[in-house]
Amino acid sequence: MIKEILILLFSWLVSIYLLLKYIPKESKRYAHITFIFVQTIAWIFEYLQVLFGLVEFPFREFNTATKMSFSLHYFIYPTFVVFFIFLYPTEKVKLRICIHFLIFAIAIATYSIVIEKYSSLFYFKKWNWFSSVISNLIILYIVKKFVFWFKKGLV
């Protein structure tokens, strides 16, 4: 249990540090809207995963209130995606964009498989690294669509 708490604490601190350090002040709102949109998507996605019995979260911050993890989808996942949006390539080269999507989908999937392996934060019942990469690609695509649309009304 100590190990899980340490992993979460560490992930929270790293996320907060990265967000504070690398998100420019003038793009605060852009980062915020990305962050809170991803929270919703992550929540719905996590709900479906649990509903269909694909994954379990043996260690949870709110043990009786829910079968779902809190921090992973409330803070850590959105942080990943904020950086996905901020580092999105400005040149419109298809290959460059595909690589960008893949890097982030793989990074998130790898993070989750590592904590699956070394802690009880995650338990993959009918889930694996590959399905994680695919679902992350879909989520990243949805987020990108929404955020780019939203940005048109933001100065």
Place this chain on the structure above:
Amino acid sequence: MNIDRWLLIGFSLLCIIAIIKLLPREKVRDAWVLYLFLQIITWPAGLFAVEMGWIEYPTQLYPKANEYNRTSFSFEFFVFPIVAIFFSLYYPNKMKRKNSLIYYISFAGFFTIVEVVLERYTTLVKYHEWKWYWTLISVIISLYLNHKYYLWFRKRLVKVESR
């Protein structure tokens, strides 16, 4: 199907109709900000209240929902955020202190009354430690934080021709 669930479906439909009918097209982005930010508060707060055993929601929209997640999906992710959208979009900006307090209390009060009636006559919500004025106060605080955040965010929102 049990009648309480029909009520939930009714509330959800009402919210959808309200969004379609009452939300001006050029305010779509404003509405997204209000809708999405509120969950930052309600998500952990809702989990905490259930975890402590203060409140429970025996009947949920999805019949087996309580096996997975015992906070109220309909309340925290649907009804409350949509109420918050209209609260802020129709907030009269040139209002005296006293009147704005009345505005807050009437929104939160209406919300509280509905919840108390539901608590008494349906299985949608069950209070344990929870008291009606906890709802009143927590709704006022949430609306306040959400509104302040929106006022800050709005400074950089501009009107665009295409949706």
